[in-house]
Amino acid sequence: LAKTTQPISMDSYEGQEVNITCSHNNIATNDYITWYQQFPSQGPRFIIQGYKTKVTNEVASLFIPADRKSSTLSLPRVSLSDTAVYYCLVVGSYIPTFGRGTSLIVHP
Amino acid sequence: DTAVSQTPKYLVTQMGNDKSIKCEQNLGHDTMYWYKQDSKKFLKIMFSYNNKELIINETVPNRFSPKSPDKAHLNLHINSLELGDSAVYFCASSHMIRDPQETQYFGPGTRLLVL
Numbered sequence: 648l649a650k651t652t653q654p655i656s657m658d659s660y661e662g663q664e665v666n667i668t669c670s671h672n673n674i675a676t677n678d679y680i681t682w683y684q685q686f687p688s689q690g691p692r693f694i695i696q697g698y699k700t701k702v703t704n705e706v707a708s709l710f711i712p713a714d715r716k717s718s719t720l721s722l723p724r725v726s727l728s729d730t731a732v733y734y735c736l737v738v739g740s741y742i743p744t745f746g747r748g749t750s751l752i753v754h755p
Numbered sequence: 756d757t758a759v760s761q762t763p764k765y766l767v768t769q770m771g772n773d774k775s776i777k778c779e780q781n782l783g784h785d786t787m788y789w790y791k792q793d794s795k796k797f798l799k800i801m802f803s804y805n806n807k808e809l810i811i812n813e814t815v816p817n818r819f820s821p822k823s824p825d826k827a828h829l830n831l832h833i834n835s836l837e838l839g840d841s842a843v844y845f846c847a848s849s850h851m852i853r854d855p856q857e858t859q860y861f862g863p864g865t866r867l868l869v870l
Contacts (some may be wrong), residue, residue: 677855678855679855679856681858683859685796685798688863688864689863689864690759690845690847690861690862690863690864691798691845691859691861692860692861693858693859693860696856696858732796734798738854738855738856738857739853739855741853742800742803742811742813742853743800743859744800745790745797745798745799745800746797746798747795747796747797747798748796748798750796
């Protein structure tokens with residue numbers, strides 16, 4: 648089971664870039680790295696997924712180094728509405744584990 | 756259109772009661788899940804059904820019993836409610852289980868408070 652480790656909480660200010668790093672040292676060859684975002688009083692929602700190198704979409708970028716033992720979710724120019732919990736998952740042939748996530752608070 | 760819906764949204768009840776939470780998805784997915792989220796935001800999987808068949812049953816007390824009448828519905832029945840059952844319960848669905856690229860779609864959650 649690929650366990651993930653990410654910071655419990657982070658603080659930022661509007662307009663800044665936020666990088667959340669997740670460690671997954673025993674990631675398997677076929678595993679993908681997936682990030683979910685959960686706003687207060689809502690269910691988590693998928694934001695980005697990657698296997699290696701860099702993936703970018705309209706919400707975020709995901710950087711994965713060659714050894715794939717970690718990944719970094721990058722949120723450009725955050726706003727107050729980016730305040731949420733961000734979960735890093737390693738998804739493969741087993742049960743994906745969400746854990747506690749990283750609680751990001753964006754301040755004015 | 757709501758992709759994954761849950762009822763009720765809020766549930767306040769007394770210890771010892773039996774209650775049910777309903778979940779429906781209109782995405783045509785084969786797999787559905789129940790998760791429990793505690794006050795520290797720890798999101799833990801409880802059950803998963805694939806085409807009405809129980810696939811995942813994590814270490815959940817047998818007071819919790821999932822029921823899947825068809826692949827679009829997965830209900831959660833809880834007997835003899837305890838204080839520790841207070842949490843937010845999320846239903847989710849996905850196209851396939853154990854697919855590395857599968858993504859899950861979550862419902863809005865049911866906030867259960869046991870008094």
